[in-house]
Amino acid sequence: MDRRVAIKNLALVLGGATLFPKNMLAGDTNLIQLKNLSITPAQEKLLAEVAETIIPKTTTPGAKDMGLHLFVLLMLDDCYGKHDQQQFAEGLKQFAAIAAKKNAKPFALWPQAQREALLLSIEQKNDLPAELNRFYRITKDKTVQGYTQSKYFMTKKVVYELVPSRYNVNVPVKTKNTAVKHG
Amino acid sequence: MANLNIDSVKERTFDAIVIGSGISGGWAAKELTGKGLKTLVLERGRDVKHNIDYPTTNMYPWEFKHRNEIPLAVREENPIVSRCYAFHEDAAHFFVKDKEHPYIQEKPFDWIRGYQVGGKSLLWARQTQRWSDFDFEGPARDGFAVDWPIRYADIAPWYSYVEKFAGISGNKDGIAELPDGEFLPGFPLNTVEKYFSDHVKKTYNNRHVISARCAHLSKPEPIHFEQGRVQCQNRVLCQRGCPFGGYFSSNASTIPWAMKSGNMTLRPFSVVQSIIYDENKGKATGVRVIDTNTKEVIEYYARIIFVNAAALNTNMILLNSTSNRFPNGLGNDSEVLGKYVAFHLYTATVNADVEGFTEFKTEGRNPAGGGYIPRFRNVQKQETDFLRGYAAGLGAYRSTHTDSSGVGSKLKNSLGSPELGGWGVGSHMMGETIPKESNYVKLDKDQKDEWGMPLLRISVDYDDNDHKMTNDYLEQVGEMFETAGFKNIRKEITKGKAPGLDIHEMGGARMGHDPKTSILNKWNQVHTCSNVFVTDGACMTSTACQNPSLTYMAFTARSVDYAVNEMKKGNL
Numbered sequence: 127m128d129r130r131v132a133i134k135n136l137a138l139v140l141g142g143a144t145l146f147p148k149n150m151l152a153g154d155t156n157l158i159q160l161k162n163l164s165i166t167p168a169q170e171k172l173l174a175e176v177a178e179t180i181i182p183k184t185t186t187p188g189a190k191d192m193g194l195h196l197f198v199l200l201m202l203d204d205c206y207g208k209h210d211q212q213q214f215a216e217g218l219k220q221f222a223a224i225a226a227k228k229n230a231k232p233f234a235l236w237p238q239a240q241r242e243a244l245l246l247s248i249e250q251k252n253d254l255p256a257e258l259n260r261f262y263r264i265t266k267d268k269t270v271q272g273y274t275q276s277k278y279f280m281t282k283k284v285v286y287e288l289v290p291s292r293y294n295v296n297v298p299v300k301t302k303n304t305a306v307k308h309g
Numbered sequence: 310m311a312n313l314n315i316d317s318v319k320e321r322t323f324d325a326i327v328i329g330s331g332i333s334g335g336w337a338a339k340e341l342t343g344k345g346l347k348t349l350v351l352e353r354g355r356d357v358k359h360n361i362d363y364p365t366t367n368m369y370p371w372e373f374k375h376r377n378e379i380p381l382a383v384r385e386e387n388p389i390v391s392r393c394y395a396f397h398e399d400a401a402h403f404f405v406k407d408k409e410h411p412y413i414q415e416k417p418f419d420w421i422r423g424y425q426v427g428g429k430s431l432l433w434a435r436q437t438q439r440w441s442d443f444d445f446e447g448p449a450r451d452g453f454a455v456d457w458p459i460r461y462a463d464i465a466p467w468y469s470y471v472e473k474f475a476g477i478s479g480n481k482d483g484i485a486e487l488p489d490g491e492f493l494p495g496f497p498l499n500t501v502e503k504y505f506s507d508h509v510k511k512t513y514n515n516r517h518v519i520s521a522r523c524a525h526l527s528k529p530e531p532i533h534f535e536q537g538r539v540q541c542q543n544r545v546l547c548q549r550g551c552p553f554g555g556y557f558s559s560n561a562s563t564i565p566w567a568m569k570s571g572n573m574t575l576r577p578f579s580v581v582q583s584i585i586y587d588e589n590k591g592k593a594t595g596v597r598v599i600d601t602n603t604k605e606v607i608e609y610y611a612r613i614i615f616v617n618a619a620a621l622n623t624n625m626i627l628l629n630s631t632s633n634r635f636p637n638g639l640g641n642d643s644e645v646l647g648k649y650v651a652f653h654l655y656t657a658t659v660n661a662d663v664e665g666f667t668e669f670k671t672e673g674r675n676p677a678g679g680g681y682i683p684r685f686r687n688v689q690k691q692e693t694d695f696l697r698g699y700a701a702g703l704g705a706y707r708s709t710h711t712d713s714s715g716v717g718s719k720l721k722n723s724l725g726s727p728e729l730g731g732w733g734v735g736s737h738m739m740g741e742t743i744p745k746e747s748n749y750v751k752l753d754k755d756q757k758d759e760w761g762m763p764l765l766r767i768s769v770d771y772d773d774n775d776h777k778m779t780n781d782y783l784e785q786v787g788e789m790f791e792t793a794g795f796k797n798i799r800k801e802i803t804k805g806k807a808p809g810l811d812i813h814e815m816g817g818a819r820m821g822h823d824p825k826t827s828i829l830n831k832w833n834q835v836h837t838c839s840n841v842f843v844t845d846g847a848c849m850t851s852t853a854c855q856n857p858s859l860t861y862m863a864f865t866a867r868s869v870d871y872a873v874n875e876m877k878k879g880n881l
């Protein structure tokens with residue numbers, strides 16, 4: 127797939143809660159062409175599973191539905207420096223190795239609880255290789271950013287107002303939760 | 310313009326020429342055309358039509374490819390503009406990229422430019438405060454630069470004139486050092502800002518925290534509707550260009566107004582190489598323009614010329630306008646042209662946490678940005694070991710906390726349930742700097758840009774007065790925060806910040822009484838070339854600490870009024 131088409135598709139899925147076509151995830155080609163780092167189709171698919179573990183599909187769309195792993199790669203490719211990109215690529219390999227050691231089955235087929243446990247063990251440990259930590263941090267941060275700055279999230283969860291048309295002060299607090307529209 | 314020879318001189322002759330279409334050029338265009346003068350407005354960049362050429366204005370955050378972040382390759386290629394606070398994906402197209410227009414930094418200077426119709430008026434921070442005589446009398450009282458040839462009374466009616474048209478929101482605060490204007494209703498201070506304002510009033514007899522005055526239509530008047538502008542909708546996405554015309558820009562206001570008069574010819578892609586001086590007539594006859602696309606040189610003629618190219622570009626044009634009479638640049642008998650360049654100190658911030666007030670929050674967004682602390686140092690008399698003083702921006706905000714730990718549905722739930730946190734408060738410094746001969750711009754003797762214009766050499770630096778003032782700001786605002794009971798006070802000098810990023814560069818063609826020590830007289834008229842007027846930042850004799858744009862607008866309207874009267878009297 128050429129870059130323009132890939133980006134167009136990416137824009138499509140990132141732009142909305144559009145369901146990500148399943149057959150596109152199953153292909154043997156990369157869905158996103160990167161300029162500054164090299165990620166194999168298998169690695170790209172593994173990253174999709176990691177992102178899905180971070181933001182799983184529940185009653186609402188998950189990372190795969192929203193193509194969040196492609197957002198992670200886009201941001202990594204365009205907005206991060208060489209060092210981060212190298213650490214990420216290396217960390218991704220380390221992650222694949224750890225997952226394979228833990229369970230012979232592909233990560234994608236693990237139960238969600240087991241996948242979460244592995245990610246949590248990385249998130250909460252300080253003594254892991256720097257590359258693995260960096261890989262996890264970037265993946266988590268950008269997955270979360272892609273999610274919280276998606277059309278779905280910003281129209282259905284925490285509503286973004288393009289045109290607030292007001293500035294009110296001394297507004298009494300009724301609930302601490304700010305997700306409520308106009309709340 | 311392929312066949313210049315058959316272009317008649319007549320077709321290239323106007324009553325007036327305005328160089329530049331930014332915040333002051335737009336005003337010159339509006340005033341000149343409004344007085345019936347056929348006016349050519351030259352803009353070196355492309356046209357940006359209100360609403361039509363604001364490609365990002367209605368985009369949602371998720372529609373920006375990198376969520377408004379500038380890609381690393383662009384940042385690395387453009388380190389200067391990348392340091393500007395407003396350079397993001399949503400407005401990058403309104404900024405000059407470093408490589409497109411190189412200049413030479415004898416000392417570090419981040420020159421932020423907007424080359425398009427409307428210039429930086431699309432991008433400005435829209436803060437508008439009047440000067441007072443405490444500012445105009447500054448150089449004379451404190452013995453620096455030269456005496457301003459005008460006082461507040463000269464400019465006050467023109468402040469009123471431009472404020473009514475532009476639409477300025479604010480409150481009548483009754484502070485002598487920051488005169489009140491013709492205000493639309495001010496935006497309110499929030500709970501914590503109001504608390505701090507009351508605290509400061511109680512604790513200090515000469516300090517104030519007021520609602521920031523800004524060029525937003527809080528409650529438009531008929532004159533604003535007539536411009537096609539409506540009430541500010543609190544988007545605070547101004548740098549993209551505003552579809553409501555909620556804030557003042559040349560694009561939304563003065564340029565379309567001038568166009569409507571039928572008297573304006575707008576010529577984008579026209580870089581002014583020099584002003585043509587006629588030795589026999591003893592005045593300027595027109596300008597030499599380079600078409601930026603074809604690189605053709607074209608001359609345009611007019612009876613009067615307004616130079617509003619933005620402070621440093623105006624210096625560049627005047628310096629490059631050489632003749633037998635003016636071998637060192639137009640009107641530069643005094644040799645001060647390009648010198649005494651000054652700027653504003655945006656070099657420090659104070660931030661703190663605020664305990665309490667958790668029963669209140671805000672809704673929507675505040676276009677004014679919060680509060681404003683007018684200058685309180687050395688106002689009535691000299692009282693510190695540095696000259697002049699500083700104003701400060703002041704804003705309080707209720708933070709939001711989101712638990713982003715963990716993964717899975719737990720994380721998904723917590724991301725969807727952000728909670729109100731405590732209040733925070735922040736302040737930034739805006740300090741006056743002292744114009745000095747050693748802070749200058751000049752033309753490079755050899756290096757030229759793509760259009761054959763000499764590259765500008767910029768040599769501007771901080772001085773000891775700046776450092777002392779910065780420290781005083783940290784001390785004083787730190788103390789005001791402390792006595793207000795704010796916690797975890799963080800006083801910071803912005804590390805490695807070069808002059809220029811304040812985007813308030815001023816001077817070089819300063820006003821003054823004496824042609825021996827200044828370029829312009831009290832009407833912004835070149836002392837020795839009476840039909841050329843400079844009413845942008847280049848004219849500034851000193852900088853005060855107010856945001857300067859409103860003063861440029863007032864100078865421009867006043868100067869056009871004078872020029873046209875002089876034309877009518879047959880003096881020009």
